[in-house]
Amino acid sequence: MEFGWTDDQIEYRRKVKQALDELLPPDWDERYVPESYASDLQVEYSREFCAALAERGLLLPHWPARFGGSDCPDWYHFILGEEMKAAGEPRGSQYMNVNWIGPTLLKYGTSEQQARHVGGISAGNVIWCQGFSEPNAGTDLAALRTRAELAGDHYVVNGSKIWTSYARKADWCFLLVRTGPARKDVSILLVPMDSPGISVTSFPGLIKDGHLNEVFFTDVRVPVANRLGEEGQAWSIVTHALAYERVGVPRYHTGLDALDLAVERLKADGRWEADPIMRYRAGLLVAKFEAARMMTYLVVDQRVKREPPSTDANLSRVVSLEAVTEMSNFLADYLPDCLTGGDALLEDYYRINIPAGITGGTNEIQMDLVAQRGLGLPKA
Amino acid sequence: MDFQLTDDQQALVDAVQAILADNADLPQSERLTYCCHDPALQALLEDNGFLGAARSIGPIEAALVVHETAKSLFSIEAMVCGLVAPMTLPDVELAGPVALVTERDLSKAIRNLTVARTLLVDCGDDVVMLPVDQAEVVSVPTIYGYPFGRLIALPDLAGGQRFVGKGAALRQWWRVGIAAEIAGAARAAIDFTIDYVKQRQVFGRPVGSFQSVQHRLVQRHGTVRAGYYLAMRAAWSGSVLDADIAGAHAVQGIQALLFDLHQFNGGMGVTLEYSLHFWTYRIRALQAEAGGITGMALDIADKRWPEPSVPALASEGC
Numbered sequence: 229m230e231f232g233w234t235d236d237q238i239e240y241r242r243k244v245k246q247a248l249d250e251l252l253p254p255d256w257d258e259r260y261v262p263e264s265y266a267s268d269l270q271v272e273y274s275r276e277f278c279a280a281l282a283e284r285g286l287l288l289p290h291w292p293a294r295f296g297g298s299d300c301p302d303w304y305h306f307i308l309g310e311e312m313k314a315a316g317e318p319r320g321s322q323y324m325n326v327n328w329i330g331p332t333l334l335k336y337g338t339s340e341q342q343a344r345h346v347g348g349i350s351a352g353n354v355i356w357c358q359g360f361s362e363p364n365a366g367t368d369l370a371a372l373r374t375r376a377e378l379a380g381d382h383y384v385v386n387g388s389k390i391w392t393s394y395a396r397k398a399d400w401c402f403l404l405v406r407t408g409p410a411r412k413d414v415s416i417l418l419v420p421m422d423s424p425g426i427s428v429t430s431f432p433g434l435i436k437d438g439h440l441n442e443v444f445f446t447d448v449r450v451p452v453a454n455r456l457g458e459e460g461q462a463w464s465i466v467t468h469a470l471a472y473e474r475v476g477v478p479r480y481h482t483g484l485d486a487l488d489l490a491v492e493r494l495k496a497d498g499r500w501e502a503d504p505i506m507r508y509r510a511g512l513l514v515a516k517f518e519a520a521r522m523m524t525y526l527v528v529d530q531r532v533k534r535e536p537p538s539t540d541a542n543l544s545r546v547v548s549l550e551a552v553t554e555m556s557n558f559l560a561d562y563l564p565d566c567l568t569g570g571d572a573l574l575e576d577y578y579r580i581n582i583p584a585g586i587t588g589g590t591n592e593i594q595m596d597l598v599a600q601r602g603l604g605l606p607k608a
Numbered sequence: 609m610d611f612q613l614t615d616d617q618q619a620l621v622d623a624v625q626a627i628l629a630d631n632a633d634l635p636q637s638e639r640l641t642y643c644c645h646d647p648a649l650q651a652l653l654e655d656n657g658f659l660g661a662a663r664s665i666g667p668i669e670a671a672l673v674v675h676e677t678a679k680s681l682f683s684i685e686a687m688v689c690g691l692v693a694p695m696t697l698p699d700v701e702l703a704g705p706v707a708l709v710t711e712r713d714l715s716k717a718i719r720n721l722t723v724a725r726t727l728l729v730d731c732g733d734d735v736v737m738l739p740v741d742q743a744e745v746v747s748v749p750t751i752y753g754y755p756f757g758r759l760i761a762l763p764d765l766a767g768g769q770r771f772v773g774k775g776a777a778l779r780q781w782w783r784v785g786i787a788a789e790i791a792g793a794a795r796a797a798i799d800f801t802i803d804y805v806k807q808r809q810v811f812g813r814p815v816g817s818f819q820s821v822q823h824r825l826v827q828r829h830g831t832v833r834a835g836y837y838l839a840m841r842a843a844w845s846g847s848v849l850d851a852d853i854a855g856a857h858a859v860q861g862i863q864a865l866l867f868d869l870h871q872f873n874g875g876m877g878v879t880l881e882y883s884l885h886f887w888t889y890r891i892r893a894l895q896a897e898a899g900g901i902t903g904m905a906l907d908i909a910d911k912r913w914p915e916p917s918v919p920a921l922a923s924e925g926c
């Protein structure tokens with residue numbers, strides 16, 4: 229057991245930081261970050277940024293070399309994720325491409341699908357969105373109703389998806405559709421977002437712009453060749469795909485950065501030294517984020533060792549969420565003006581994390597999985 | 609980074625577990641006690657070298673021994689004689705078990721004093737070591753899961769062996785020890801509770817099938833699992849900040865842990881016939897040691913953000 233970084237990993241982190249320093253525009257913190265990573269501005273910018281990262285060989289460290297990666301252990305991918313998140317995620321939506329869409333295509337895609345998509349992902353210039361949730365199918369995803377009817381060599385898709393982050397700017401949608409009457413009759417289609425019959429509407433919310441979209445499908449024709457896997461195979465593929473996503477966001481890293489920033493502000497306001505309770509709470513928050521870090525690293529380590537997926541991935545999200553929630557509360561207690569124009573970076577941190585217990589599988593569902601599959605507790 | 613035990617570490621853990629498994633049963637006479645310390649078991653662990661792991665192997669191995677022994681129903685003094693003392697005073701041979709106390713608490717009941725042969729006193733900058741004469745100790749009744757004793761007379765610290773400048777190291781390893789011991793005891797208490805809620809039926813179904821029970825157990829499990837790795841990281845790195853973090857995290861989790869575990873075991877958890885208290889009231893006893901949660905959290909803040917404040921604007925009186 230040991231908890232250090234290798235020299236190679238330290239060097240890799242240095243290169244990533246250097247790339248951030250050299251590539252990000254000078255007004256990144258002032259103009260881009262406050263818009264948030266799902267904004268049209270950042271998602272569009274990600275095409276330029278990720279392409280430059282790819283050119284430096286930094287975009288896909290853990291991918292196989294023959295698909296444009298560097299065959300590095302998953303630790304490198306995680307170091308990349310930490311530094312990107314800390315910088316305000318200039319990869320925009322493309323972190324999804326690298327985390328799970330690409331790996332899923334590599335595992336389940338036909339050679340034609342791989343030829344079509346993997347090049348774009350590894351070149352860093354394609355935007356995907358995830359079309360899973362529907363107005364009446366969120367946690368209970370199997371209740372989804374968007375239908376795909378087979379008509380010769382095409383499916384005809386009708387229905388709607390909601391909360392589809394990045395949909396406005398996306399080139400492709402990784403779409404779940406119903407292809408039969410049973411709950412398990414769900415399939416995956418890879419759908420070009422410029423297909424006739426697709427429309428996107430957005431609505432405002434507490435989180436910054438870019439996430440809250442509804443995508444309507446009206447008689448959208450999708451070639452059968454765009455189906456990923458067999459009909460009815462969606463659940464096994466999605467389970468695999470999400471095993472990649474579960475620990476996707478290193479929230480401890482951004483959380484600690486935000487906390488550092490908050491303390492800097494509190495010091496500048498002359499409030500830090502006079503308030504031991506504030507310092508005490510900040511100290512405890514560090515411990516909470518470090519606990520989240522340990523759980524996340526544990527899961528990465530399991531992945532590096534190719535251990536079968538465990539519920540530690542779900543548990544790490546539960547532990548992270550506790551820290552994140554407390555951090556938001558800390559901001560609300562001590563720096564409430566971060567939501568009234570006082571600090572754009574802290575506002576972004578706060579607002580991104582409002583739905584931290586909802587996105588990517590709700591906290592309640594994570595806990596159910598750990599309880600039943602990890603601790604062996606009986607189902608209700 | 610490698611979160612798995614090495615083969616040698618695993619062998620060490622297996623060996624400690626084997627000894628504890630062979631000595632798992634409380635003697636009939638100790639069944640209804642608050643705490644059970646078995647000098648023979650303590651000696652067995654010492655004679656087999658497990659309490660010397662810090663010197664013979666390293667701090668992470670010593671922390672593993674603390675973690676494993678904390679799972680026992682018996683109260684075993686591994687934390688100070690096996691980890692804190694050898695890491696703080698590597699060149700000093702101490703007679704164990706060792707009790708540990710902050711100078712201002714010398715007149716109070718001291719954990720493990722009735723079984724200790726040595727007392728270490730945290731005097732701020734320095735550490736003082738005193739031999740313990742059991743004739744000078746009275747046993748103090750308590751519901752805590754360790755033996756507690758009080759010194760009949762305040763000792764003359766000038767008569768002890770003083771280690772100048774060792775106070776900070778003592779508190780650092782004390783925090784690592786607290787974190788490892790809480791993680792071990794909590795692990796055992798959670799596993800015990802999981803077994804109970806799986807078989808205890810209410811309204812025709814197991815208690816553990818209720819979501820409110822499941823979710824809280826998962827949260828406690830998460831805290832303790834993370835706490836184990838924080839403790840091991842602090843032992844591995846030897847960093848003061850890591851020790852503060854491990855200690856603060858462990859202590860921070862106690863409130864919810866003890867509430868939930870006692871809650872889920874129902875009335876049985878309040879009785880002495882049941883084993884839960886051996887772990888939970890050892891954990892409780894550790895809660896205020898080494899600065900407690902306030903001291904640990906403030907130390908984290910001071911270390912992470914050491915620079916003094918530079919107010920942006922000089923404040924002008926109104």
Ligand SMILES: Cc1cc2nc3c(=O)[nH]c(=O)nc-3n(C[C@H](O)[C@H](O)[C@H](O)COP(=O)(O)OP(=O)(O)OC[C@H]3O[C@@H](n4cnc5c(N)ncnc54)[C@H](O)[C@@H]3O)c2cc1C
Pocket residue numbers: 357358359360361363365366367368390391392393394435439440583586587588589590591592593
């Ligand atoms: C900012 C944001 C971005 C998103 N991005 C995407 C995206 O890009 N693509 C996409 O497909 N989806 C996306 N989602 C959707 C997200 O995955 C869903 O919101 C989530 O799965 C929850 O579904 P729901 O909102 O319908 O809540 P519901 O399913 O209605 O759940 C409401 C509450 O009930 C609880 N609950 C449900 N079932 C149980 C149970 N069995 N036991 C206990 N409690 C339960 C839930 O945990 C939750 O707390 C996004 C959501 C947000 C907020």
